[in-house]
Amino acid sequence: MYVHVVQRRSDGVIVRGAKLHQSGAFAAHETVVIPGGALRKGEEDYGVAFAVPNSAKGITYILQFNPLSAEREQAEDIFHLGNPQFGQRETCLMVFDDVFIPNERVFMCGEVEFSGSLIQRFAKTHRMNCGGACKVGFADIIIGAAQLAAEYTGTEKAPHIREAITNMIRISEASHACAIAAAVKGKEEPPGSGVYMPDDLFGNVAKISTAHGFWQIMALAGDIVGGLVVTMPSFKELKNPATKGYMEKYLKAAVPAEKRMRVTKVLQNWTAGLHGPGTWHGAGSTQAQMISLHRAANLEEKKRIAKKIAGIED
Ligand SMILES: Cc1cc2nc3c(=O)[nH]c(=O)nc-3n(C[C@H](O)[C@H](O)[C@H](O)COP(=O)(O)OP(=O)(O)OC[C@H]3O[C@@H](n4cnc5c(N)ncnc54)[C@H](O)[C@@H]3O)c2cc1C
Structure with missing residues (x-):
C-alpha cells in the first residue's frame, strides 16, 4: 500500500x-x-x-x-x-x-538509516508553518469575522464577547510566537551545508498548540455568531419573491440581511466545516508531536537544575 x-x-x-x-x-x-x-x-x-x-x-x-x-x-x-x-x-x-x-x-x-532524520526535518518545518503560520492566518479571518458578527448584532461591547475575542487572539498569537521562535532559533543542519532548519521543540509546540487551540477558537466564534451559523436559510431566499421580504425583515440587524448572512457564511465555513479535524491531523495528529516533544526536550538538563535547587548531589 x-x-x-x-x-x-x-x-x-x-x-x-x-x-x-x-x-x-x-x-x-x-x-x-x-x-x-x-x-x-x-x-x-x-x-x-x-x-x-x-x-x-x-x-x-x-x-x-x-x-x-x-x-x-x-x-x-x-x-x-x-x-x-x-x-x-x-x-x-x-x-x-x-x-x-x-x-x-x-x-x-x-538508505533506511536516513529515513528517520529525513522525516524529522520535514516534520519540524511543516509543523512550524502549519501550526504557527497557516492556521494563525485562518484564525485572523475567524477573529475578524467574529468581531464583525458581534458588531452587526450589537454585542461587541458585552464583556464576555470582548473576552472571547481576546482569548481567540491570545490562543492564536501564542502559536504564532512559537513559529517565529522556531525560525529564529533555527540551526544550520547539517553544519556547513548552508541549509537552515527550524528549532525542533518550538516547531512542534507551534503545531500542537494550534491543534488544541483551533478547536477553542472555533467554539468561541460559534458562541459569538450564534445559532444562525448553522440554521441560516439559503442566499437563494433573498431572490425568491415569496421569501425575499421576510428574509430582509427578519435577518437584518445593525446591517442589511445580506451583509449579516455573508459574514455568518464565512464563519460557517470555519466553525462548522472541515477545519477542526483538518487542523488536528494535518502535519501529523498530536501524538506524533508529543513523541517529538519528549525527544527534543532536554530532560537531563532540567533534572540537573532541579537537583541543584534541591541540593541533591549524586
Ligand atoms: C486537511 C489535511 C491535509 C493533508 N495534506 C497532506 C499532504 O499534502 N501530504 C501528505 O503527505 N499528507 C497530508 N495530510 C496527512 C496527515 O499528515 C495525516 O492525516 C496525519 O499524519 C494523520 O495520519 P492519518 O490521517 O493516517 O491518521 P492516523 O495516523 O490513522 O491517526 C488516527 C488516530 O490513530 C492514532 N494512531 C495512529 N497510529 C497509531 C499507532 N501505531 N498506535 C496507536 N495509535 C495510533 C493517532 O494518534 C490518532 O489518534 C493531510 C491531512 C489533512 C487532514
Whole structure:
C-alpha cells in the first residue's frame, strides 16, 4: 500500500502504492514523495524519495468529496460559499501504478538509516508553518469575522464577547510566537551545508498548540455568531419573491440581511466545516508531536537544575 520500489533499473526505479490526503497535488507541477515513517533494515523498498511531474504515466488523482464539494457544485454565485475567493483546501488520493522515476529524480533509494532524520526535518518545518503560520492566518479571518458578527448584532461591547475575542487572539498569537521562535532559533543542519532548519521543540509546540487551540477558537466564534451559523436559510431566499421580504425583515440587524448572512457564511465555513479535524491531523495528529516533544526536550538538563535547587548531589 505504501509507495515502494517494485523494480530497480539502470536508468531509474518503478514505484507502486498510494498516498492519501495529498493537498493540491493534482494542481501542482511536481510532487515530492518521501517515506511515511522511520524505517528499519529489511524495509529498503519503502525507503524511497523522489520528485515526480504532474500526471506522469501511471499516476491517478482521486479527489476528496464532502458536503462542501456538493455545495460548491450547486452554488449559483461563489459569494454564496463560505470561502468564496479561495475555496476549500482540496486533497486527493494519489495512486502510483508502476510509475517510472528516472535516476536524476530519485533522492533516496534504500538508505533506511536516513529515513528517520529525513522525516524529522520535514516534520519540524511543516509543523512550524502549519501550526504557527497557516492556521494563525485562518484564525485572523475567524477573529475578524467574529468581531464583525458581534458588531452587526450589537454585542461587541458585552464583556464576555470582548473576552472571547481576546482569548481567540491570545490562543492564536501564542502559536504564532512559537513559529517565529522556531525560525529564529533555527540551526544550520547539517553544519556547513548552508541549509537552515527550524528549532525542533518550538516547531512542534507551534503545531500542537494550534491543534488544541483551533478547536477553542472555533467554539468561541460559534458562541459569538450564534445559532444562525448553522440554521441560516439559503442566499437563494433573498431572490425568491415569496421569501425575499421576510428574509430582509427578519435577518437584518445593525446591517442589511445580506451583509449579516455573508459574514455568518464565512464563519460557517470555519466553525462548522472541515477545519477542526483538518487542523488536528494535518502535519501529523498530536501524538506524533508529543513523541517529538519528549525527544527534543532536554530532560537531563532540567533534572540537573532541579537537583541543584534541591541540593541533591549524586
Ligand atoms: C486537511 C489535511 C491535509 C493533508 N495534506 C497532506 C499532504 O499534502 N501530504 C501528505 O503527505 N499528507 C497530508 N495530510 C496527512 C496527515 O499528515 C495525516 O492525516 C496525519 O499524519 C494523520 O495520519 P492519518 O490521517 O493516517 O491518521 P492516523 O495516523 O490513522 O491517526 C488516527 C488516530 O490513530 C492514532 N494512531 C495512529 N497510529 C497509531 C499507532 N501505531 N498506535 C496507536 N495509535 C495510533 C493517532 O494518534 C490518532 O489518534 C493531510 C491531512 C489533512 C487532514
